[in-house]
Amino acid sequence: MPKKDKNKAPESNGSSIDSAQQKNVSLKDVAASLKLSPTTVSVVLNYSPLSDSIPQETKDRIFEAARNLNYRPNYIARSLRNQRTHTIGVLIPEMSEGYSAAVLSGVEEKLLQEGYFYFVASHHHREDLIERNTQFLVARCVEGILAIDTPIHHQSFLPIVSISGHDHIRGVTNIVLNHERAAHLAIEHLHRLGHRKIAVIKGQEFSSDTEVRLETMLKAAREFGVSIQDNWITQLIGDDPSPETGYLATKKLLSNDTEFTAVLAFNDISAIGAIRALRENGFEVPKDVSIIGFDDITAAEFHNPALTTIRQPLKKMGSLGAEHLLQNIQKNPADTLSYEITVEPDLIIRQSTVEVSK
Amino acid sequence: MPKKDKNKAPESNGSSIDSAQQKNVSLKDVAASLKLSPTTVSVVLNYSPLSDSIPQETKDRIFEAARNLNYRPNYIARSLRNQRTHTIGVLIPEMSEGYSAAVLSGVEEKLLQEGYFYFVASHHHREDLIERNTQFLVARCVEGILAIDTPIHHQSFLPIVSISGHDHIRGVTNIVLNHERAAHLAIEHLHRLGHRKIAVIKGQEFSSDTEVRLETMLKAAREFGVSIQDNWITQLIGDDPSPETGYLATKKLLSNDTEFTAVLAFNDISAIGAIRALRENGFEVPKDVSIIGFDDITAAEFHNPALTTIRQPLKKMGSLGAEHLLQNIQKNPADTLSYEITVEPDLIIRQSTVEVSK
DNA sequence: ACGATTTAGTAACACGATTTAGTAAAACCA
């Protein structure tokens, strides 16, 4: 007798997350309310080919009941059945910087458009956390992995897209900046302003772009006949992205030698710290020393002085990364060979670089 | 005859995401490899009470086989069965600012610690996106929702924790700053420096803190006998968090009147824009006008001049929010009444405020 | 009028894990 008691639909008629709704209604509940089978309801709600033979009147009743009971298909059950989670995993160094946030905003925009969600996990450049988080994401059945400034060491059975990654691994797609051009733009700009002695603050070893950034800069410098002496090269100090990394690096640089007339910083955030250090040591920026940043994060434009910088299209890199990952997910992983997408930098001239005075 | 063919364990012996592994191994595969039932394997791997009666030798074999085959329980299947997803949804205005990123880093730290993952969805303060994203998160079976600077309008059958939210809704827990004290610290500091005429840049209507921030500031001003005239109150202009919002607001402010000696900005990011506007109009900061920010984002310390600001413990607010959400998830939602957690601000004195000169 | 097709559905299984309710054999007890 109490057979139906528990399946009795609650009389919810307000918003979808109304307080009256205690338990989510299932396909079975909808079916029961219409005295149809769950199969029929499923077939109709999914516009399956099978529903061709269901009369419109029945379909209408089903749609109406589903709406009235506020039926929402349970994504978990659907994922299990379809072996599709519409979820990807995103690996980032940390959740605290202009860089990651900018890329993520592009990722999110594209993913939500396509009905995907994402898990984020940050690893602080620790090898063990990268491995552990990858495991977790795989266990959660993500359909692919997007690695942002995160080294990838081995091929995976899942599609992987790496943003700013430079490892060439089978099956991994890289989204990278045209570093040659970025370096050309930066050095050319300084050269045109008369700078011939340039200091460089390179990134930490763990940053994917560190090596290529330095090498392309050195190459461009040779081409323009600009000098970058070894003792004008310094490295960011510290693990977390903060202006302090550039501040400490520049302090060290200044204790070596001060013959240079311009500084190429690894990124905007460290350029800001570098300016502080230069100022503390009695150098006006840009009067005494010009400085050029990298990335063009929001803070760059409004810093004092406003930063001249090489812009990376961070948001676009994020959405491109997401786009290609989704594409690769559609394909058979076996025939997804590694390929590379290149995006172009821009030189943004502001106030931190001027003609050399010496 | 081909009965076992497809269940034949792949001879994977490398890393967990080795290329050799095509298909995830299931409980059934492990069981088959040992000629045991999935039940037994499950019981042992989960340290279920039932496993008391299983001899150690069998347990060892099971653990070993699971490790060798690199068995990872399928989270989707487990979630369906247990009706627990260990996943929460996080609503944020956007993924681009120091504020959200700082709070999220606290959220993430706490969640990963507890074995939870999270979905992020941003809504750009659009009512329809808040509703839609909430729907999506519910369909994805999140166990609770963490709303960061996001208005919540109705009670839900899911636990909700709101960070910097001020709506008092049954079942919603609020994590808020001690705004009274924040205002007291800010006004007291300016008062001590001799400022008696203070301009205020208030937040946009859509920011949760806008109203309470302004009101507590006005109240503190009255207590200290400091004047905040109506035409010294301006509002951030624009939707996305960027220094430009404060720049435009301050431009408008300066076109009204310039009698004030200090500016209270809604947040650090707009304070940075305000400084630019003041400077363009011929005011030196802090010589002519002092300015005080709010939040203490990373950029504040290294700005030029370094920003005096009221620090919100953003990361802590994130981890507290996550902590209370997880607590409320354990409880019966019915007996989770709304309550409020208050965190304390700090005054961080740097270079953007000095004694009044006039 | 009779076989073939169309209509309108449904029963049963699968996805991969956990849990409930057993069972068959061994050990224990009196």
Place this chain on the structure above:
DNA sequence: TGGTTTTACTAAATCGTGTTACTAAATCGT
């Protein structure tokens, strides 16, 4: 020796969908 308890497991049901394979009735074609 006969009954109870313990040991060492396993079959079957379940979570909520989606799909495959079926059926029973109605309609069609000739």
